[in-house]
Amino acid sequence: EPEVTQTPSHQVTQMGQEVILRCVPISNHLYFYWYRQILGQKVEFLVSFYNNEISEKSEIFDDQFSVERPDGSNFTLKIRSTKLEDSAMYFCASSATETQYFGPGTRLLVL
Amino acid sequence: DQQVKQNSPSLSVQEGRISILNCDYTNSMFDYFLWYKKYPAEGPTFLISISSIKDKNEDGRFTVFLNKSAKHLSLHIVPSQPGDSAVYFCAATVYNQGGKLIFGQGTELSVKP
Numbered sequence: 001e002p003e004v005t006q007t008p009s010h011q012v013t014q015m016g017q018e019v020i021l022r023c024v025p026i027s028n029h030l031y032f033y034w035y036r037q038i039l040g041q042k043v044e045f046l047v048s049f050y051n052n053e054i055s056e057k058s059e060i061f062d063d064q065f066s067v068e069r070p071d072g073s074n075f076t077l078k079i080r081s082t083k084l085e086d087s088a089m090y091f092c093a094s095s096a097t098e099t100q101y102f103g104p105g106t107r108l109l110v111l
Numbered sequence: 112d113q114q115v116k117q118n119s120p121s122l123s124v125q126e127g128r129i130s131i132l133n134c135d136y137t138n139s140m141f142d143y144f145l146w147y148k149k150y151p152a153e154g155p156t157f158l159i160s161i162s163s164i165k166d167k168n169e170d171g172r173f174t175v176f177l178n179k180s181a182k183h184l185s186l187h188i189v190p191s192q193p194g195d196s197a198v199y200f201c202a203a204t205v206y207n208q209g210g211k212l213i214f215g216q217g218t219e220l221s222v223k224p
Contacts, residue, residue, distance in 0.1 A: 004154070033211070043155065043200065045211040056211055091154050098143045098206060102154035 002026045004103035006092050012109045013082055021077045021106045023092030032075045033093040033100060034067065036060070043091065049075065082110045114138045115203050117215035124222050130188040132218050134201035137182065141203040145212065146175060146186045149198045158199075159186070162206075191222045 005024045013019050025032050034046040048055040049067055066078045075094075079086055087110045093100040116135045124130045132146075142163040147155035161168040161175045161184070168175050174187045188195055198219045202212040 006154075035212075042216045043202075043212075043214040045213070048211055058211075089152075093212075098204060098210070099145065099157055099160055100212060101157060102147070104154045105152070107152070 004092055004094055004101055006090075006103035006106050008106060009104065010107045010109075012111065015084055015110055016081050019079050019082055019108065021079075021090050021092075021108070023075045023077075023094075023103055024073050025075055025092065025094030026096075026101060027073070029094035029096045029101075031055075031095045031100075032067075032069070033095075034077045035091045035093060035102075036088040037091065037105075038085075038088045046077070046090075079108075082108075084110050086110050114141075115201060115213045115215040117199075117201060117218050119218050120216070121219045121221070124191045124220065126193055126222055126224050127190045130186075130191045130195065130220055130222065132186040132188075132199050132201075132220065134184045134186075134215050135182060136184075136203050138203070138205075138213075139182070140205050141213075142206045143204050143210075144175070144177060144184050145202045145204075146173075147200045147202060148195075149200060149217070155200060188220075191220075193222050193224050196220055196222050 007022045032049040037043045047057045047061045064080045068076050089105045091105045092103045145160040146158045149155045159173045177184045198217045200217045201215045204210040
């Protein structure tokens with residue numbers, strides 16, 4: 001069964017550093033998303049992406065964040081200058097219709 | 112702005128009995144609802160969904176009920192199994208092909224043998 005994959009599974013970085021989180025969505029899906037979950041809180045929407053552009057973004061998704069689909073398979077989330085409060089699980093999801101399928105997540109720890 | 116609420120943070124059920132997880136929403140524009148199951152350190156796994164044109168959808172042991180007038184949905188698991196122990200999230204979206212999901216806070220289900 002096709003699945004969404006994410007790398008790395010864990011990332012530790014120093015505050016102010018740039019990080020790139022990578023995702024490979026399910027191959028025939030056209031809609032891509034990033035969500036995050038801060039420890040103990042709910043899963044929050046960050047951004048959606050369709051047809052090589054951002055469809056929608058949340059208030060969290062400020063100028064420090066960017067997304068890219070650099071080739072036909074990868075979908076990346078870049079955080080330019082990480083802050084302590086960016087520490088969270090980051091989930092990539094993809095969909096062909098309304099049902100979104102999630103990857104296993106990247107645990108980001110900012111020190 | 113809690114548009115989707117799961118008021119029970121935890122639920123404990125005996126193996127073989129019914130588990131009922133509840134979810135309330137406030138935004139009447141939501142027209143598609145999903146339930147996800149999540150284990151620690153893993154991503155949410157899709158379980159079952161329902162469109163607002165229906166009031167029930169069934170898939171094996173899992174049934175989702177939607178009461179639009181009450182803005183309430185529930186997930187029934189019958190019979191419950193120890194492997195069902197996980198955190199269950201309900202999520203809602205507006206059908207527009209690529210709409211964001213709004214999640215509830217989750218309910219941790221524990222099924223005891």
